[in-house]
Amino acid sequence: MKNTSTRILLTCAAIGVANGILLLPVFGIFSGAAIAAAPxxxxxxxxxxxxxxxLMQTLTHxxxxxxxxxxxxxxxIGPFTPYGFSTVLSTATVGLCQELPFLxxxxxxxxxWLFYVANGLIGLAYAxxxxxxxxxxxxxxxxxxxxxxxxxxxxxxxxxxxxxxxRLDRTGATRGLMRTAPVTNVxxxx
Numbered sequence: 452m453k454n455t456s457t458r459i460l461l462t463c464a465a466i467g468v469a470n471g472i473l474l475l476p477v478f479g480i481f482s483g484a485a486i487a488a489a490p491x492x493x494x495x496x497x498x499x500x501x502x503x504x505x506l507m508q509t510l511t512h513x514x515x516x517x518x519x520x521x522x523x524x525x526x527x528i529g530p531f532t533p534y535g536f537s538t539v540l541s542t543a544t545v546g547l548c549q550e551l552p553f554l555x556x557x558x559x560x561x562x563x564w565l566f567y568v569a570n571g572l573i574g575l576a577y578a579x580x581x582x583x584x585x586x587x588x589x590x591x592x593x594x595x596x597x598x599x600x601x602x603x604x605x606x607x608x609x610x611x612x613x614x615x616x617x618r619l620d621r622t623g624a625t626r627g628l629m630r631t632a633p634v635t636n637v638x639x640x641x
Contacts, residue, residue, distance in 0.1 A: 462628060463507055467523025469498055470503030473544070474524055478532040489591055490581075494597045497577060498604030500542060501570050504549040505612035509566070510619065511628045514550065514558045522544030548573045566609050574605025 477496045503524050504517030525539030532538050550568040553561065578601035582594055619625050 459511060459513065459516070459628060462464065462510070462625075463519045464523055466503050466506055467520040468527050470499070470506075470520060470524035471527025471571045473499045473502055474528050474538075475531060478528050478534060478538055490593055491596060491600060494578070495604050497574065497581065497601050498606075498608030500545045501549070501574070501608045502612045503603050505544045505566060505570065505609050506616050508549065508553065508561070509613050510625050511618035512558070512561045512630045513517070514554070517549040518543060518546035521549075545573065545577070548576075563613070566613065567606055570605040570609045571602045575602040577601055577605075597614075 477493070477499055484641075503520040507516040507520045522539060523544040525542035527535075529536040529538050534541075547613070549569065552565050556565075575598055578598045581601065582589075582597060616625075
């Protein structure tokens with residue numbers, strides 16, 4: 452995040468705190484026994500992990516903003532969950548995964564479809580560890596339903612975050628956050 456302005460950092464912090472508040476129901480209210488009792492509701496709420504990262508990436512088109520925003524969200528919810536600050540690792544992992552598709556383009560291309568495909572795949576991948584907290588007697592049908600529901604939740608949250616970003620941009624509050632200068636080519640030395 453070289454040459455990152457204070458305004459970008461403060462925006463990451465503000466959106467990270469807001470994302471942390473959105474995540475409180477997932478980690479705070481739905482913990483342990485509640486997740487085991489209502490696994491599909493928990494799966495629907497998994498999409499909230501994606502909100503802050505998508506919002507910042509859409510607003511700024513800058514490297515590292517999803518990771519920083521989700522890291523801050525994890526710090527916000529850490530004290531309020533039974534899992535403690537291990538939630539920082541969970542949320543930051545989502546941010547890191549959100550960075551990877553754009554890193555593959557060296558942060559030069561930000562196509563809309565990439566947001567949806569990448570977050571859908573991340574949601575699908577997160578269904579695997581999510582099942583570890585389900586009750587042992589959870590029916591197989593529910594366990595199978597978790598995968599498409601987690602992906603759909605991630606895609607739906609991506610859509611909502613992009614709408615919020617568009618509306619924020621219309622207000623003018625985000626003017627100057629979007630990277631306008633193209634990334635310079637870096638010579639690769641042998």
